[in-house]
Amino acid sequence: MTEAVPSWTDERVELLRRLWDDGLSASQIALQIGGVSRNAVIGKVHRLGLSGRVKSMGAASQGRRREGLAAEVEMEVVVAEEPTLPEPPAIVAHRPAPDFPLPQKPAPEPVALAVSERVTIMDLRESMCRWPMGDPTSPDFRFCGGRAITGLPYCTQHAQIAYQPAAERKRDRRVAGFR
DNA sequence: CCCTGATTCGC
DNA sequence: GCGAATCAGG
Numbered sequence: 001m002t003e004a005v006p007s008w009t010d011e012r013v014e015l016l017r018r019l020w021d022d023g024l025s026a027s028q029i030a031l032q033i034g035g036v037s038r039n040a041v042i043g044k045v046h047r048l049g050l051s052g053r054v055k056s057m058g059a060a061s062q063g064r065r066r067e068g069l070a071a072e073v074e075m076e077v078v079v080a081e082e083p084t085l086p087e088p089p090a091i092v093a094h095r096p097a098p099d100f101p102l103p104q105k106p107a108p109e110p111v112a113l114a115v116s117e118r119v120t121i122m123d124l125r126e127s128m129c130r131w132p133m134g135d136p137t138s139p140d141f142r143f144c145g146g147r148a149i150t151g152l153p154y155c156t157q158h159a160q161i162a163y164q165p166a167a168e169r170k171r172d173r174r175v176a177g178f179r
Numbered sequence: 180c181c182c183t184g185a186t187t188c189g190c
Numbered sequence: 191g192c193g194a195a196t197c198a199g200g
Contacts, residue, residue, distance in 0.1 A: 047191070
């Protein structure tokens with residue numbers, strides 16, 4: 001049952017090429033592809049002769065993490081409870097609720113979008129909404145694919161869901177005269 | 180110390 | 191061919 005992580009299959013290589021071309025760092029790519037270390041990614045990149053793209057490090061490296069921990073790529077390997085194991089073969093699970101029936105903010109408008117531009121991970125680009133739609137383990141799995149807000153991984157609609165303002169305290173005042 | 184890619188080299 | 195270890199650098 002232990003599906004030895006498929007090494008560099010055509011699909012994985014293709015994905016690697018696309019992500020590298022998109023300017024993602026080796027570590028980011030490694031996380032997204034799953035089952036490989038950033039070194040593996042770099043090694044492959046070199047063997048493929050892809051290195052030396054637009055080296056715009058520095059800005060991207062030191063200033064990372066500004067996107068808010070809520071998002072990142074929703075593909076997160078979750079197989080073991082290990083603190084930080086870098087080689088999780090199993091697959092996906094995502095943070096934000098899938099198609100959800102999230103209470104509270106009912107989004108200002110139904111918005112006639114969505115269904116039309118779903119894309120597979122292969123067609124997902126950096127500028128596209130990475131909101132997961134459907135079962136990640138199903139071949140039908142898609143991402144929203146809408147125009148992502150610059151700097152964020154989601155389109156306006158999904159960003160609202162992903163980044164909900166801190167739940168507003170409704171009623172939780174302690175008994176007066178105490179603290 | 181965080182991160183980045185580049186290179187080496189045993190497997 | 192692969193990738194951990196290492197190197198060089200921001």
